[in-house]
Amino acid sequence: MRCAICGSQRLSPLGDLVSGERWGERLRLRFPRPGVLKPRPEFDADYARACLDCGALLPFLGEEVRRRLDAVADTLRDLPN
Numbered sequence: 001m002r003c004a005i006c007g008s009q010r011l012s013p014l015g016d017l018v019s020g021e022r023w024g025e026r027l028r029l030r031f032p033r034p035g036v037l038k039p040r041p042e043f044d045a046d047y048a049r050a051c052l053d054c055g056a057l058l059p060f061l062g063e064e065v066r067r068r069l070d071a072v073a074d075t076l077r078d079l080p081n
C-alpha cells in the first residue's frame with residue numbers, strides 16, 4: 001500500500017478515525033440526495049492510516065460500509081460546484 005499523496009510505502013498501522021471527543025463520532029462522507037424524498041447517502045470513515053513521510057491521513061471505510069457504498073455508487077452525484 002502506498003501513500004496517495006507522495007507515493008511513500010511507509011504508512012502507519014490502521015487506527016480508529018474519530019472526529020471529536022464523544023464516543024462514536026466519525027468523519028462522514030456525504031453525497032447529495034438522489035431524490036426529493038430520499039435520504040442523503042452517508043458513509044462513516046471508521047479507520048485511517050497516516051503517511052510516515054508526508055503526514056497525509058488516509059481514511060478508510062469499514063467493510064460493511066464499503067459494501068453499502070459500492071452497492072449505490074452508480075446512483076451518487078457530485079456536490080454542486
Ligand SMILES: [Zn+2]
Nearest residue numbers: 003006051054
Ligand atoms: Zn505521503
